[in-house]
Amino acid sequence: MPELTQTRYAYGEALLELGSQRTEVVVLDADLYKSTRTVLFRDAFPERFIDVGISEADMVSTAAGMAATGLIPFCNSFAMFITSICYLPIRTQIAYPGLPVKLVGSSAGLTQGPDGASHQSLEDIALMRILPNVAVVSPADEVETRQATFAIADWPGPVYMRLGRYPVPCLFDDGHRFEIGKATTLRDGGDVALLATGHMVCKALDAAELLARDRIEARVINISTIKPLDEAVVQKAASEAGLLVSVEEHSVIGGLGSAVAECVSGIANAPPLLRLGVRDAFGESGLADELLEKHRLTGQLIAADVRRALG
Amino acid sequence: MTVSPDKVADLRRTAAELRWHIVAMMGPNMAHHFGGSLSAADIVTALYFYKMRYNPHDPGWPERDRFLMSKGHSVPAQYAALAMLGVFPQEELATLKQLGSRLQGHPAMHATPGLEGCTGALGEGLSYANGMALAARIRGLSYNVYCLLGDGELQEGQVWEAAMTAATHCLGSLVAIIDRNRLKAMDETRCGKLLDPLRERWASFGWAACEIDGHDVAAICDALDWADEQTQQPAVIIANTVKGKGVSFLEGQPQFHNAALSEEQFERALGEVEAALAVTEDR
Numbered sequence: 001m002p003e004l005t006q007t008r009y010a011y012g013e014a015l016l017e018l019g020s021q022r023t024e025v026v027v028l029d030a031d032l033y034k035s036t037r038t039v040l041f042r043d044a045f046p047e048r049f050i051d052v053g054i055s056e057a058d059m060v061s062t063a064a065g066m067a068a069t070g071l072i073p074f075c076n077s078f079a080m081f082i083t084s085i086c087y088l089p090i091r092t093q094i095a096y097p098g099l100p101v102k103l104v105g106s107s108a109g110l111t112q113g114p115d116g117a118s119h120q121s122l123e124d125i126a127l128m129r130i131l132p133n134v135a136v137v138s139p140a141d142e143v144e145t146r147q148a149t150f151a152i153a154d155w156p157g158p159v160y161m162r163l164g165r166y167p168v169p170c171l172f173d174d175g176h177r178f179e180i181g182k183a184t185t186l187r188d189g190g191d192v193a194l195l196a197t198g199h200m201v202c203k204a205l206d207a208a209e210l211l212a213r214d215r216i217e218a219r220v221i222n223i224s225t226i227k228p229l230d231e232a233v234v235q236k237a238a239s240e241a242g243l244l245v246s247v248e249e250h251s252v253i254g255g256l257g258s259a260v261a262e263c264v265s266g267i268a269n270a271p272p273l274l275r276l277g278v279r280d281a282f283g284e285s286g287l288a289d290e291l292l293e294k295h296r297l298t299g300q301l302i303a304a305d306v307r308r309a310l311g
Numbered sequence: 312m313t314v315s316p317d318k319v320a321d322l323r324r325t326a327a328e329l330r331w332h333i334v335a336m337m338g339p340n341m342a343h344h345f346g347g348s349l350s351a352a353d354i355v356t357a358l359y360f361y362k363m364r365y366n367p368h369d370p371g372w373p374e375r376d377r378f379l380m381s382k383g384h385s386v387p388a389q390y391a392a393l394a395m396l397g398v399f400p401q402e403e404l405a406t407l408k409q410l411g412s413r414l415q416g417h418p419a420m421h422a423t424p425g426l427e428g429c430t431g432a433l434g435e436g437l438s439y440a441n442g443m444a445l446a447a448r449i450r451g452l453s454y455n456v457y458c459l460l461g462d463g464e465l466q467e468g469q470v471w472e473a474a475m476t477a478a479t480h481c482l483g484s485l486v487a488i489i490d491r492n493r494l495k496a497m498d499e500t501r502c503g504k505l506l507d508p509l510r511e512r513w514a515s516f517g518w519a520a521c522e523i524d525g526h527d528v529a530a531i532c533d534a535l536d537w538a539d540e541q542t543q544q545p546a547v548i549i550a551n552t553v554k555g556k557g558v559s560f561l562e563g564q565p566q567f568h569n570a571a572l573s574e575e576q577f578e579r580a581l582g583e584v585e586a587a588l589a590v591t592e593d594r
Contacts, residue, residue, distance in 0.1 A: 026446075026449060047449065048449060050445065050480075052472075052476050053472075053475070053476070053479075055469075055472040055475075055476070057435070057438070057469050057472065058438045058441075058469055058472035058473050058476055059438075061435045061436075061438030061439045061441075061442065061469070061473070062438045062439065062441050062442040062445065062473075062476065063442060064428065064438075064439050064442060065428065065438070065439035065440060065441060065442020065443040065444075065445075065446065066442040066443070066445060066446045066449075067442075068420070068427060068428055068439075068442070068443065068446075069442070069443050069446035069447070069450065070373075070446070070450065071446050071449065071450070073442075088432050088435070089432075089435045089438070089469075091432075092429050092430070092431060092432045092435060093428060093429050093430075093435055093439055096419065096421075096429050097419070097420045097421040097428070097429050098421065
């Protein structure tokens with residue numbers, strides 16, 4: 001078994017290193033600094049760390065004011081809270097003027113696990129994606145998370161980065177180059193293209209392995225930037241594969257599946273698109289793997305759904 | 312420090328001119344936020360023409376004092392001040408809220424020179440002002456941050472989150488000013504949520520608090536000087552005002568929170584602010 005890690009850990013370490021390199025980086029948290037792993041930055045740079053307490057809207061508005069004054073604020077909370085209770089200030093004060101605030105949502109998706117629906121963010125990609133000027137980043141493993149942390153600091157505008165606490169294998173070596181707006185193809189194949197994001201990239205690879213046993217060749221594409229979407233890679237997949245499949249730990253409404261649908265909607269003779277994810281439902285308490293099983297987001301169940309769709 | 316009588320007379324004339332610009336730029340037949348813009352006119356005048364370290368030739372000067380209009384619907388008062396200072400041409404005021412104008416209906420910092428943030432959705436500005444004040448501390452700059460809030464806006468819960476944050480971080484460079492005109496979009500501000508005892512509430516949140524007549528320019532200047540002395544905690548100035556101040560038939564009338572004047576009403580309003588300006592210039 002490969003070693004498994006949670007993307008939030010790589011983020012905490014990268015943020016610490018970023019802080020030592022760039023004095024304009026400041027970090028805000030809302031009473032979750034151990035969970036979000038900003039604790040490392042907090043201990044190293046207390047003068048650039050602000051825990052506003054349990055008040056996420058106040059946090060992002062404060063960050064906006066700091067960004068307007070030349071700083072690069074990283075705001076942190078669970079994905080559930082940082083994209084919902086703060087939505088109005090994110091829209092008015094950050095997205096509208098394009099201020100470079102970095103919103104980092106950890107513990108995203110079903111794999112948040114036992115805390116249940118109140119904490120399982122299944123709408124965050126959709127909420128952030130429809131805001132003009134906001135980039136949406138969803139790294140697949142620790143290497144990509146680390147690189148993305150530096151990349152979003154360099155990005156001139158607002159960014160939402162989605163992280164999780166589900167242990168995933170390392171998919172990339174240090175030669176990988178994460179770039180905002182660029183998708184990466186992890187496995188090639190012409191029968192079906194699996195477009196996955198975040199935790200689901202490793203599940204898509206598992207599915208591809210199983211499909212190969214049935215002589216179904218699957219291309220696996222890591223969509224680590226959902227906005228701006230790498231349209232060239234998606235359109236190429238649409239022109240070459242017999243079936244497109246989006247895989248996300250998120251509602252099938254408004255997230256990656258919708259982004260792919262929008263991208264291919266103008267292409268004549270585009271193949272069918274199967275959108276895998278949570279089908280317009282709330283989550284519930286359970287172990288992460290139990291929830292993925294229930295929502296058919298394991299390698300085996302993804303492969304089964306692909307086989308069925310291919311007929 | 313007490314502001315000199317000559318300076319007060321000068322500021323009164325400036326406030327009268329600012330009110331003239333507010334009415335003139337709004338014109339007839341289109342709904343505008345007359346009430347809150349006029350109630351804030353003396354406060355905005357004292358900030359830009361008395362208190363703030365500000366270079367209109369360089370509105371991005373890093374050391375400038377910052378003014379954020381948290382009650383964003385009153386931004387015409389700020390547009391008037393910025394135009395009078397020469398940050399953008401006075402002729403541009405006539406484009407207010409027109410398609411393609413830099414002067415949006417609510418503040419858009421990326422569109423209009425001299426604005427420090429985007430507001431309009433009420434309740435978010437004080438947090439943003441905190442951010443600017445915290446940034447000064449982190450970056451080693453010494454500017455002050457002034458944030459004007461409506462009293463109705465205080466019904467938004469985020470204001471009180473921000474009030475606690477400012478007190479926690481002892482933001483002595485931060486000054487909140489409450490335009491206490493006692494009216495909101497539909498009703499009196501005591502409807503829905505009681506605000507009183509307002510001064511005591513701010514004090515209990517850890518702020519230095521004072522209360523003044525928000526149309527007495529000398530009192531506003533004195534209060535802004537008093538706020539300078541509050542170096543260990545944020546300061547709030549509760550400025551008692553009259554919504555629509557300066558146009559008799561708009562004063563204290565909730566229906567003119569956001570409303571259109573007829574041609575006849577507009578001529579009458581313009582006549583009143585012109586007459587008030589003439590009086591200050593005769594002095």
